[in-house]
Amino acid sequence: MELAGRRLDYRLRRSARRTLALRVDHRGVQVSAPQRLPEAEIEAFLLANHGWLERKLGDLRSAASVAAFEAVDGALFPLEGRPARLVVVPGRRRACWSVGEDGVEELWLGDGVDTRAALLRALKARATERFTPRLAEYCARLGRAPVPLRLTSARTRWGSCSTRSGIRLHWRLIHVAPALADYVIAHEVAHLAEMNHSPRFWQIVEALYPNWREARRALAEVARTLPAIDARDTLAPEDM
Template sequence: MSARGRVAAQEQAHSLLVEGTRVDLILRRSARRSFALQVDHRGARVAVPLRTPLDEIERFIHSHGRWLLDRLQARTAVRAAPAMDIVDGATLPLFGCPLTLRLHPGRSVRWQLDGAREELMLPTAVDTQRALVRALQARALAWYHGRVEECCHRLALPVPPVRLSNARTRWGSCSVRSGIRLHWRLVHLRPALIDYVVAHEVAHLLEMNHSPRFWAVVERLYPGWREARAQLREATATLPVLTCAVGSARGAREH
């Protein structure tokens, strides 16, 4: 269709009940062929072909209802959580265990053990918050790569590139071209919950959808995925929020 004959996109506010929860979203109709549902800093949005009936749109939204509610809940939790102050003696979770932060003069970052408790030595001569995030990202990437590798071996799949994500609404993503990305903030969670997200993304290497076949692959990798998914939603609100926003680190660097 020529630019002159193309129909302009139409947007309108829409509300519906999803699993008993009222969801407000923006409905966008345009000259597209597929349906798309997303959650970002603006809220929930659904994009559909121009003349799609409303009941068909709502069926599509309900078919992704749990995904939609999870993303909205995660968005609300991140916005509500207070930022953490980086001070000497502060603690935050690392793989579900307490990590103590220690400040020292100088420019080096060091990990050390104090008995059974792990400590992270942060320099005060540089940007302490940035140093903290980068140290956590480095630990996260090493851990994630090992877990992805194990899941791929169990499915007899080649191991894809593994990178970190700083996405607003997803814990992970999978692409045939770019590999698997996992959010660095998962590093705060218990390994069992991280493994669920890893299993979810590795399963997408075989099934790029959320069909019954996909969930069967997840079941093979992580039989307790239903409980883990529920626990992951609850844990979202408990994660520390650092006042330094650092993007994904390439190469050092559930949807």
């Protein structure tokens, strides 16, 4: 269709659902619609969400232009909202976190390993270490027992929640400031009470994390700047 003077290609998926839904990911724009909804109403829905579409498509273009991270000695990468440094040490066998003379946190790796893979393992281990107690804290605030935590590499989500398997958090949240990671944790914990995005759900989020609106905006901004350490990290997860 033509949208604001531009051609917009989108995939249309019809099902027994009752409402319209819009998604933008590495495959492009997808609209999910009820079986018999007229195309005119679908296009009106796209027009009404033109601003959101432009922003998400811009994010796609920005993510595609991010250069692959070079895992070399001295390379800087974000860690919990601050810059950290990769240090390659000849003969070292195990990864080790340290602090440099300039106060910058460092990850020491040996020169005989796949530095990118070793960096990825270290970041995921750090994410599990940091997020597990935060998840337990927010579960307690909701009056729930802690649920299992798993890490994910999903392309389009910062996290997900299942009443059976627990909560999944994107490992790349270890890049962002703890306050922003906490917002995602609070968001997913709120789903333990409301498995939807109803007004009641957002009331729970606000009770758990009052500044969620500011955190949501900040997370969307910082997501565009994250390095592509994993070869699959071609996109930033979408807003929550």
